Amino acid sequence: MNSVYRLYPNIQHYAWGGNEYIPQWLGLPPDGQPYAEAWYGAHPTHPSNLLIEDGVIPLNDWIADHAAEALGQESVQKYGPRLPFLLKVLDVKDMLSIQLHPDKAGAMVGFEEENIKGIPLSASHRNYKDDNHKPELLIALSDFWMLQGFENLSVIKDRLESLVPGFLKQVSEISWQSLMAKIWSLEEDEKNEWCWQLQTQLAQAFIEDKKNIRYWLIKALNTYPPAEGNFDRGLLVMLMMHIHHLKPGEAGYQAPGVLHAYLEGQNVELMSNSDNVLRGGLTPKHIDAVELMKHLNTDSAGQCILDPMYLMDDEIVFSPPVPDFLIKQFIIQPGTKKLIQFNTASILLSQHGNLDLEEGNVLPEGDSLFIPAYKLLDVSSVDGMAKFFVATSII
Ligand SMILES: [Zn+2]
Numbered sequence: 001m002n003s004v005y006r007l008y009p010n011i012q013h014y015a016w017g018g019n020e021y022i023p024q025w026l027g028l029p030p031d032g033q034p035y036a037e038a039w040y041g042a043h044p045t046h047p048s049n050l051l052i053e054d055g056v057i058p059l060n061d062w063i064a065d066h067a068a069e070a071l072g073q074e075s076v077q078k079y080g081p082r083l084p085f086l087l088k089v090l091d092v093k094d095m096l097s098i099q100l101h102p103d104k105a106g107a108m109v110g111f112e113e114e115n116i117k118g119i120p121l122s123a124s125h126r127n128y129k130d131d132n133h134k135p136e137l138l139i140a141l142s143d144f145w146m147l148q149g150f151e152n153l154s155v156i157k158d159r160l161e162s163l164v165p166g167f168l169k170q171v172s173e174i175s176w177q178s179l180m181a182k183i184w185s186l187e188e189d190e191k192n193e194w195c196w197q198l199q200t201q202l203a204q205a206f207i208e209d210k211k212n213i214r215y216w217l218i219k220a221l222n223t224y225p226p227a228e229g230n231f232d233r234g235l236l237v238m239l240m241m242h243i244h245h246l247k248p249g250e251a252g253y254q255a256p257g258v259l260h261a262y263l264e265g266q267n268v269e270l271m272s273n274s275d276n277v278l279r280g281g282l283t284p285k286h287i288d289a290v291e292l293m294k295h296l297n298t299d300s301a302g303q304c305i306l307d308p309m310y311l312m313d314d315e316i317v318f319s320p321p322v323p324d325f326l327i328k329q330f331i332i333q334p335g336t337k338k339l340i341q342f343n344t345a346s347i348l349l350s351q352h353g354n355l356d357l358e359e360g361n362v363l364p365e366g367d368s369l370f371i372p373a374y375k376l377l378d379v380s381s382v383d384g385m386a387k388f389f390v391a392t393s394i395i
Pocket residue numbers: 099100101136254260
């Protein structure tokens with residue numbers, strides 16, 4: 001295919017999103033709505049729109065008609081006739097649910113079992129929406145805060161002793177496995193009793209330090225207040241978890257079985273095509289504690305910050321330890337250019353500056369492109385330094 005195509009993201013107005021960051025990114029005036037996520041991809045229910053000669057068309061529909069040329073034969077063979085990844089820009093104002101994702105084998109088994117049980121895909125208690133794993137890579141666009149993996153046991157011990165005194169006596173050994181198992185086996189009234197105690201302790205002091213779990217626990221209590229004395233069990237799970245602070249440009253990776261929760265900030269996120277999420281708190285949605293504990297990785301702390309690979313000063317690769325996808329960040333100085341070509345479809349997201357795509361075709365800051373397989377693209381900057389991401393799958 002000889003062309004590249006402008007791509008318009010599908011916006012998710014989830015309540016936890018901020019009001020300004022994504023509109024500003026897209027060059028839109030804020031309209032009072034929360035803009036949580038901008039999706040760049042071919043998700044069947046929330047596809048991006050592609051600009052073609054006749055107007056706009058959902059990317060998934062267009063790919064269905066042009067799979068071999070758009071994706072390349074190798075991609076179709078490996079992943080089927082669909083775009084294998086989803087790229088997002090996220091603006092997290094209020095903290096998201098604690099969750100983990102199953103690995104590929106676990107997803108296949110879980111999906112099959114729920115099919116056999118006849119649980120409809122749309123049922124609120126359905127855990128497995130597909131048979132794929134859901135590795136996630138994120139690159140911080142601002143100071144970004146998340147909970148990821150387990151904290152050291154000595155820190156957890158200190159937290160429990162100061163915030164829920166007596167809880168440690170409930171377990172026979174102090175390990176991530178036994179503490180998590182205890183939290184998820186508490187009866188409702190026991191859980192509420194411990195959370196009430198936690199709330200009482202937190203009320204003693206106001207904390208401004210975001211590296212202190214108390215700060216986020218207070219925020220969680222405000223975001224997910226107890227309804228009729230019924231507390232969110234995620235408050236206790238938070239006591240186990242490690243706080244990560246990513247600076248702009250730093251990257252992280254969510255491995256299978258690792259608990260994580262986004263707390264605050266903006267990022268670019270790249271993931272495989274899957275909706276398989278097992279929730280572990282901070283949510284009114286369905287939680288399946290048995291499945292959660294089955295897939296929870298308690299062997300390692302699970303914290304994963306991803307080191308970027310510098311191919312050159314102006315070309316950085318973020319590649320998670322899965323053979324699914326990668327993202328490159330390019331930096332163009334005035335007067336230089338970059339030649340881009342991949343053996344499968346990719347999505348370009350302009351982060352800073354206006355890009356010149358040959359022959360005066362300008363891609364403004366914040367806009368995006370769908371690039372078919374093997375298309376050679378010559379990119380320079382219109383004025384000043386420019387930065388952009390390209391996400392692609394691995395064949
Ligand atoms: Zn996740």
